[in-house]
Amino acid sequence: MGVGAPSRSLLAAALVAAATTVTGSVPAAEAAPRPVTVTLREYGIVLPAKLRPGPTTFVIRNRGRFPHNFTVLFGPVRFRSGTILPGATKRVTARLVPGEYLIGCTILNGGHLAQGMLTQFTIGSRAHGSGRWHYP
Numbered sequence: 001m002g003v004g005a006p007s008r009s010l011l012a013a014a015l016v017a018a019a020t021t022v023t024g025s026v027p028a029a030e031a032a033p034r035p036v037t038v039t040l041r042e043y044g045i046v047l048p049a050k051l052r053p054g055p056t057t058f059v060i061r062n063r064g065r066f067p068h069n070f071t072v073l074f075g076p077v078r079f080r081s082g083t084i085l086p087g088a089t090k091r092v093t094a095r096l097v098p099g100e101y102l103i104g105c106t107i108l109n110g111g112h113l114a115q116g117m118l119t120q121f122t123i124g125s126r127a128h129g130s131g132r133w134h135y136p
């Protein structure tokens, strides 16, 4: 008997445990990424100003006439979409944690940032003067 058999039974146990969490106290959000819609256009980035922690899929649509991107310039979790062509949609999934995130489009070496493609979102809050964020 190889090591495969115990692994399979462990996997089966994990699957049963995962299935039972549907009606349990674990939030469904931990099982599937929460979708957040983002719109890119000339010249702006539109998304909710407040988000929640956990696995999140940014559904990023370029509704403009030029290529754009979605780049976390500052924040506790960094990720980027890469170039999104006009009319296209890209999905980027990240496990978000509380904090402040600065988002920009870095196309044209800052040219789009200067035109206003810069925004932010926050997760949770922090005491005045404190650098420690918490949620809720």
Ligand SMILES: [Cu+2]
Binding pocket: 067, 068, 069, 105, 106, 107, 112, 117
């Ligand atoms: Cu842009």
